Amino acid sequence: MRRSNKMLPWLYSLPALMLVGMIIVFPILYTGYISLTNMNLFHWFDFEIIGLSNYARALLKLDAGFLSALLTTILWTVVNIVLQVLLAYFIALALNAQGLKLSRLYKTLLMFPWAMPAYVSILLWRVGMYNTEFGLLNKLLAAMGLEKVNFLSENVPAFISCLALNLWMALPFMIMMIDGALQSIDKSYYESAQLDGAGFLAKNIYITVPALRGIIAPAVIMTTFTTFKQFDIVYLLTMQKGALSGATLQTIITYAHQNAFVSNNYGLSSAVSIIIFMLIICFSMGTNKGLKEED
Amino acid sequence: MKRTNRRKIKTKLKLAVLNLLLITLCFLGLVPILYALSLSLSGSGGALSAGLTLWPEKVTIENYIKIITEEPFFIWLSNSVILSAATMVVAIGFAVVASYAFSRFRFKGRKGILKLLLVLNAFPQILSMFAIFRLFKTMEMLDSKIGLVIVYAGSMCIFSIWNMKGYFDTIPVEIEEASKIDGAGDFQLLWKIVLPLARPAVIVTAVMVLIFVWNEYLFATTFLLNEKSYTLAGGLYQLQSNDYSRSWPLFSAASIMVSVPILAVFFCIQKYMVSGLTAGGVKG
16 A cells, blocks of 8 residues: 555654654764763863864773774674584584474573573573682582682683673574574475485585575674674673672773763763764674675 | 394484483573572572582572562562553554554655664664763653653664564555545554554564563663662662672572563563564664
8 A cells, every 4th residue: 555645654653753863863962972072070061072082092092992892892793603603503403303303392491591581691690600609610610629710800711701601692592593594495405415425514515504694694693783782791790880800801882881880981981882883883784785785 | 124224223323412412402501590490499508508419408488588578579570560561552652653654654764764773773772871861860860760661662662663564564455455445544544453463563572672671770770779669670680789699599589580471471472583583683
């Protein structure tokens, strides 16, 4: 019914657009404005416009910490996505093995980490797994006669701990996507490959992987965005208010948050926020183009 | 004969290994949750015992009783229910009509707005939290439920529009055309014909908004300033950040209680979630 009533669609979408304008658009613009000022705790009301120097501080000064946070975030995203896709691929293959009777049960059990509220999972891992007194991992180490490890007190172990937790939380979604994609592949390909004498490796390289690529691309890209934007894990594991664990790990989002709510550098924090937004926009335009070309 | 036998044995062996691997994997995935469950049932001293078992020595619901009687659990619960219900009504109410408009009408700026919404949705809300905080502070809307509902509804609005628009696109327009000929007005059309048809999408989207609010702790703890107005997420967060070493079994009990309803809801709508997530996520 491609109707062309002029007023009605605007009438219908106006409330939603106003809400978005108020809660999403205006705060972004306001953040952009703050990024041009020297607003901080001492200049809460009498701040003044200082131009682009917050941006210069974030991008040009190494000791401001933004560039190293950006590097950490990129490393974090790449390692996470590579491990997630690889692990999920093999787990999904195993779940789809012929003759496996309990695969439905396994799938349901594997979904639990995804279903749990994220902040609950993270806090449970913080104490239940990583803590030096109550953590299961340390209890395990102690039972084997090894020394206790403080997983979150230094950057490298903390990074690996966050990585393990993120894999635990994010793998179910990826497994489910790849599992769904696997089931859409025509079985007759495999039968003819079998006749041609193709082994496990050949079947995967020449049939499964090419068939999957287009189907799971949107899910992988979406996961890349959420991993890049991941805040809760690093924040809740290592840097909650009053419970710093010792590691100084920063992703760009935690960096922006710290600068706004802990060290009260509102101008710098806002500048960083705008830079992150620009990065995300560039990245999403790039992937949109890539996706369209693949179709 | 011999050859088929050997092959059978080989596949059986392979399946046994696979089963073993998958069982181990499932177990590893569930350990953190099982451990919390076991601690929550093992009384107040359970956390300090040196044992490695996942089964409490003496099962007691002491921690669950404590969390209900000693902490303002029911206040948090009612706050959570009020906030998520209000957010759901506002977000879905606004988004349903908007997504209908975007799906059914062709008007100037339609494509541009849809694209712009996606770009805006990519902006991490945490980054504008300070701007909203400052805004609310000057407007004296901190520590008010209405303020939070507006923030939550705004955050979920774009997702809801895209999610439901995708479903509206799949409903054939002939039905609407027919009722139009029968004399249905514009609003009647939406309320009586389209909404019932789109019910599955509306329900799934609404549940996802609900889960979002139920699980949100950061805005809740930043914007709500006193403990009485906390949501469950905020309360739990507070509980563990005060002194988790003392209240850790208590926290486990609370987190089990908070998670169970979410788990139940999740497994009810799981099969619809995937399509919605990816459709709203990246497609341009």
